[in-house]
Amino acid sequence: MNSLSVEHMLGIKYLIKDDINLIFKTADNFKKIINQPIKKVPSLRDVTIANLFFENSTRTKLSFELAEKRLSADVINFSSASSSVKKGETLLDTVNNILAMKVDIVVMRHPNPGASVFLSRNIKAKIINAGDGTHEHPTQALLDSYSIREKYGIVEGKKIVIIGDILHSRVALSNIYCLKKLGADVGVCGPSTLMPKYLDSLGVKHFSNLNSALNWCDVANVLRIQLERQDVQLFPSLREYSNVYGINKNVLDNLNKNITIMHPGPINRGVELTSDVADSEHSIILDQVENGVAIRMAVLYLLSLKK
Amino acid sequence: MKNERQILSSSQLEITIKRLCQQLIESHSDFSETVLISLQPRGKHLLNNILAILSKEFNCKNISSGDLDISFYRDDLRTKQLPVIPEKMNMDVSTENKKVVLIDDVLFTGRSVRAAMDALMPFGRPKLIELLVLVDRRLSRHIPIQPNYVGKVVDVIDSERVIVNWGMNNVLIIKDNNE
Numbered sequence: 001m002n003s004l005s006v007e008h009m010l011g012i013k014y015l016i017k018d019d020i021n022l023i024f025k026t027a028d029n030f031k032k033i034i035n036q037p038i039k040k041v042p043s044l045r046d047v048t049i050a051n052l053f054f055e056n057s058t059r060t061k062l063s064f065e066l067a068e069k070r071l072s073a074d075v076i077n078f079s080s081a082s083s084s085v086k087k088g089e090t091l092l093d094t095v096n097n098i099l100a101m102k103v104d105i106v107v108m109r110h111p112n113p114g115a116s117v118f119l120s121r122n123i124k125a126k127i128i129n130a131g132d133g134t135h136e137h138p139t140q141a142l143l144d145s146y147s148i149r150e151k152y153g154i155v156e157g158k159k160i161v162i163i164g165d166i167l168h169s170r171v172a173l174s175n176i177y178c179l180k181k182l183g184a185d186v187g188v189c190g191p192s193t194l195m196p197k198y199l200d201s202l203g204v205k206h207f208s209n210l211n212s213a214l215n216w217c218d219v220a221n222v223l224r225i226q227l228e229r230q231d232v233q234l235f236p237s238l239r240e241y242s243n244v245y246g247i248n249k250n251v252l253d254n255l256n257k258n259i260t261i262m263h264p265g266p267i268n269r270g271v272e273l274t275s276d277v278a279d280s281e282h283s284i285i286l287d288q289v290e291n292g293v294a295i296r297m298a299v300l301y302l303l304s305l306k307k
Numbered sequence: 308m309k310n311e312r313q314i315l316s317s318s319q320l321e322i323t324i325k326r327l328c329q330q331l332i333e334s335h336s337d338f339s340e341t342v343l344i345s346l347q348p349r350g351k352h353l354l355n356n357i358l359a360i361l362s363k364e365f366n367c368k369n370i371s372s373g374d375l376d377i378s379f380y381r382d383d384l385r386t387k388q389l390p391v392i393p394e395k396m397n398m399d400v401s402t403e404n405k406k407v408v409l410i411d412d413v414l415f416t417g418r419s420v421r422a423a424m425d426a427l428m429p430f431g432r433p434k435l436i437e438l439l440v441l442v443d444r445r446l447s448r449h450i451p452i453q454p455n456y457v458g459k460v461v462d463v464i465d466s467e468r469v470i471v472n473w474g475m476n477n478v479l480i481i482k483d484n485n486e
Contacts, residue, residue: 002392022392029376029393038429041379071379301379305390 004302008120008127011136012177020181024146026298027291034070034293044073047304050098052108053130054080054091054115059265059289060130060140064107067296076103091115092122099125105303108132126303134168140264141174143295145182147288148219151260156183161213163189163245164223164272167196167234171264172223176202189213190245193234210245214255221262222247222272238271248274252282260284314442314461314469315478323458324353327439328360330456331408332367340434341406342371346423347394350374350411352473353441357410371405373398373430380422403431408456412471414440417452442469442478 001018012020033041049068053061061077068075078098095106107128108116113135120127131137149155160179166172166188179186180203187205188195199206207213214220225241235241247261261273261283269275278285315323335341338361345354351374361367378384378393409423420438427433439456446462459478463469467482 003390026393029378029396032396032398033379033429036429042425043379043381043384046385302390305385 004306007303007306008116008129009138009299009303010116010120010127010129012138012141012174012181013136015138015181017181020142020145020178023142023295023298023302024149026302027146027294030070030297030301031291031294034290034297040070040072042072043301044068044071044304047071047104048074048076048102049105049107049300050076050078050103051130052078052095052098052106052110054108054110055131057109057130059292060109060137063289063292064128064130064139064296067293067300068107070293071297071300073105073300076101091119095119095123099123105300126306128299128303131170133170134173135170136174136177137170138174138178139292139296139299140171141178142299143288143292144171144175144221144262144264145178145184146295147262147284147291148184148260150287150291151284152218155179157185158219159185159187159217160219160221161187161189161207161217162221162223163210163213163247165194165225166190166199166223167194168226169223175221176204180204187213187216191235191241210247210251211254214247214251214259215257217259219260219262220247221264223264224266224268225271242271246270246272246274247277249276249280252277252280258282262288264288310482312480313477314480315459317476320476320478323441324356325360325364327441327456327458328357328365331357331361331439332365334437335406335408338367338370341408342373342400342402342433343408343410344373344375344398344400344402344423344427346409346411346419347374347376347396349413349471350409352471353412354410357439371400373400375409375423375426377419377422377426380426382418382422398430401431402427402433404434405431406435406437407433408437408439410439412440413442413444413469414438414452414454414457415444415447415469416449418449420452421450441471444469 001022004019005016006014105126107130109130110132113133115132116127116129145155162172176186187207189207263285267273267278345351374397376394376396378391384391437455440454441458443454443457443460444463445460463480467480470479470481
């Protein structure tokens with residue numbers, strides 16, 4: 001297999017296992033390149049990319065922008081806070097106006113689930129979903145699985161537990177799809193009010209007790225509590241959440257094995273993770289960030305080759 | 308139907324590679340200032356053969372070498388029919404102030420070599436860059452690139468392909484006959 005089976009990167013749901021492995025193999029090459037003294041290749045010098053961020057982002061936006069620049073693409077940036085969206089322009093109008101400026105690839109983050117799928121059906125450009133509401137965040141899931149592959153050599157058969165707000169997390173959903181496609185065992189852990197109703201149909205284990213989840217897993221992917229997406233209060237207080245589901249050094253020391261800690265960022269230190277865990281040798285959080293650039297370079301490169 | 312003709316047999320190929328090794332020794336003596344770099348994927352087989360002969364027959368051991376992947380530097384990435392998927396890059400060498408010999412099996416348009424020179428730059432500023440090829444298709448160049456060491460020069464037309472078959476250890480010219 002030497003080409004992706006999809007035209008757009010809308011979600012992990014639409015990928016097949018071979019796509020994911022091709023992205024990983026290509027990312028291996030880019031990881032070498034971003035560790036060279038000259039961290040740039042001319043592969044996308046004839047490609048223009050628009051980064052459209054209708055929702056706040058630091059890491060993903062910087063990571064995409066860096067990946068694009070490392071590939072020598074021309075980049076334009078847009079964030080809705082300072083744009084005509086505030087004047088009432090529709091998404092389609094905004095994007096069509098940007099495409100009139102001859103853009104080949106659109107990287108979009110949007111608060112509405114399905115926004116990137118909608119866009120892919122209505123405009124002529126390749127779309128990369130950089131997070132659409134509570135739906136999917138494919139490149140984050142790819143870089144998470146890639147980091148597990150880097151740490152253990154293989155993803156298949158590994159036990160990964162995702163801890164926290166599964167209901168509102170696009171990272172959780174994309175991770176579940178990605179890990180399952182690669183043959184991993186996936187569990188989720190968190191208060192039942194933060195678990196989606198369709199959990200059974202995803203084929204994942206559910207733990208309500210943090211200790212039993214951590215004793216089961218090889219890797220714990222810890223998520224942030226997304227207070228901005230909760231319309232009603234789903235647990236009594238952050239302090240109580242932290243007491244029951246927060247991971248600190250004591251919790252890890254009481255396990256009879258070493259597990260790897262991941263976090264997609266941004267970390268709320270003291271809530272889901274304490275600093276001594278986030279900064280410990282078990283944490284691969286900063287490796288995830290580095291791998292993010294390589295994975296996004298691979299996705300951009302492979303999509304740009306599609307006719 | 309395919310038309311095949313052999314231009315180098317197994318024994319001729321061995322003699323040719325041995326001669327190339329001797330020419331390398333003439334210019335690079337003990338190879339202490341030299342790095343041999345293959346163009347992935349096909350140059351790697353030639354490099355491995357050269358390293359084996361240099362070590363076995365001429366006692367030149369511990370020569371610095373690397374394998375360069377040029378995929379991301381190609382100028383035909385989005386015009387090619389099939390997507391270019393990168394090969395393994397193995398460049399744990401510095402080329403800073405070294406004499407670099409680029410090694411590939413067939414020199415055709417010269418575009419791969421141009422891409423290779425671009426791809427080489429992140430690893431240091433070489434003192435000089437030379438080019439060694441097993442087969443030079445001398446009438447097919449698109450850009451002004453000439454090899455320093457040549458195994459065999461051939462004159463073939465564009466519809467013919469030159470294949471170095473490392474499994475059988477021979478070199479063939481293949482003409483796809485569609486009539």
